[in-house]
Amino acid sequence: MRYFITGTAGFIGFHLARRLLQEGHEVTGFDGLTPYYNVKLKEMRHAALSQFPAFKPVIAMLEDRPALEKAVIAAKPDVLIHLAAQAGVRYSLENPEAYLHSNVEGSWNIMEIARRVEIRHLMLASTSSIYGANATVPFHETDRADEPLTIYAATKKSMELMAHSYSHLHKIPTTAFRFFTVYGPWGRPDMALFKFTKNMLEGQPIEIYGEGNMSRDFTYIDDLVEAIVRLSAIAPSEENRLDNVAVETLSRQAPFRIVNIGGGQPVSLMDFVETVEKALGRPAIRKMLAMQKGDVPRTFAAPDLLVALTGYKPDTTLDVGVKAFVEWYLDVRDELDA
Numbered sequence: 001m002r003y004f005i006t007g008t009a010g011f012i013g014f015h016l017a018r019r020l021l022q023e024g025h026e027v028t029g030f031d032g033l034t035p036y037y038n039v040k041l042k043e044m045r046h047a048a049l050s051q052f053p054a055f056k057p058v059i060a061m062l063e064d065r066p067a068l069e070k071a072v073i074a075a076k077p078d079v080l081i082h083l084a085a086q087a088g089v090r091y092s093l094e095n096p097e098a099y100l101h102s103n104v105e106g107s108w109n110i111m112e113i114a115r116r117v118e119i120r121h122l123m124l125a126s127t128s129s130i131y132g133a134n135a136t137v138p139f140h141e142t143d144r145a146d147e148p149l150t151i152y153a154a155t156k157k158s159m160e161l162m163a164h165s166y167s168h169l170h171k172i173p174t175t176a177f178r179f180f181t182v183y184g185p186w187g188r189p190d191m192a193l194f195k196f197t198k199n200m201l202e203g204q205p206i207e208i209y210g211e212g213n214m215s216r217d218f219t220y221i222d223d224l225v226e227a228i229v230r231l232s233a234i235a236p237s238e239e240n241r242l243d244n245v246a247v248e249t250l251s252r253q254a255p256f257r258i259v260n261i262g263g264g265q266p267v268s269l270m271d272f273v274e275t276v277e278k279a280l281g282r283p284a285i286r287k288m289l290a291m292q293k294g295d296v297p298r299t300f301a302a303p304d305l306l307v308a309l310t311g312y313k314p315d316t317t318l319d320v321g322v323k324a325f326v327e328w329y330l331d332v333r334d335e336l337d338a
């Protein structure tokens with residue numbers, strides 16, 4: 001199969017592309033190598049993917065429609081997986097414009113191109129952040145998600161909405177997945193696991209927001225990739241409508257479905273810190289801080305729809321996943337800091 005993946009120099013895109021290349025597929029990886037975090041890490045990911053002859057990197061921005069269009073047409077993909085985005089909840093308070101450009105304009109460019117080429121399946125990365133501060137848990141895809149707390153969440157919700165209309169108008173089979181705090185080797189430097197590990201190794205304090213009274217449904221990267229790969233074979237259509245599943249999200253107007261990818265096992269922030277301490281064999285210096293603007297108190301996935309569609313539920317334990325991250329970090333930290 002031929003895949004066109006955006007965001008392959010990013011954390012999730014890298015892992016997904018590697019898995020598909022290992023299975024013998026062709027992957028074109030489109031990424032603008034944005035300077036949001038250490039570009040060296042992005043270059044290292046692309047260098048690792050370039051070991052595979054079937055990997056074709058294209059370095060350009062989503063906002064550059066001619067470059068994007070040229071790359072998609074040349075790749076002739078069966079499946080287009082759009083992961084590139086301005087990610088991160090906190091940075092969206094500082095620089096909302098980056099989110100509008102990458103996540104709204106950039107995603108719209110993807111849709112404009114997807115309607116002109118023939119693809120079997122368009123897949124888009126959305127986020128658990130769009131559930132905002134919903135109090136009813138676990139979060140089902142059918143829950144109301146119209147009260148985003150950040151521009152990050154608002155731009156992802158906008159992408160979902162635009163995608164539904166494109167799917168309806170142009171009959172593009174589309175799956176929007178909502179990811180829940182993904183972590184693992186090659187992870188992002190702006191996320192808690194990376195920051196905590198780095199600071200604890202350097203004897204620096206770690207900042208714990210919300211006085212530790214928060215919880216997250218962590219998803220190990222290999223589990224997430226497994227779920228995406230399985231879902232990629234299930235392009236939404238009336239033939240695969242799940243009539244007996246209460247949380248089926250397949251639209252009545254379009255071949256469009258929203259699917260949570262998370263295991264439904266939230267972990268409290270303090271337990272998370274203890275798991276990192278255990279993996280590193282050293283204690284953290286805890287700096288307790290108030291909840292940050294835009295933070296949500298909890299995320300908690302209902303994985304029922306994912307399980308009904310794929311028979312699969314993310315199940316790697318936090319102990320195992322954090323240990324794998326720490327091993328990777330110890331291996332690359334000198335190169336990353338050089």
Ligand SMILES: NC(=O)c1ccc[n+]([C@@H]2O[C@H](COP(=O)([O-])OP(=O)(O)OC[C@H]3O[C@@H](n4cnc5c(N)ncnc54)[C@H](O)[C@@H]3O)[C@@H](O)[C@H]2O)c1
Binds near residue numbers: 030060085180
């Ligand atoms: N990691 C998580 O926990 C998580 C949770 C929910 C949703 N997501 C979503 O999953 C996707 C992948 O996330 P990630 O953790 O791999 O993030 P990442 O920042 O590591 O990867 C995103 C990649 O997209 C590229 N990019 C950003 N804006 C671009 C633009 N305008 N044009 C071209 N390239 C651009 C970046 O250079 C980067 O390599 C994102 O859409 C993100 O919003 C991630």
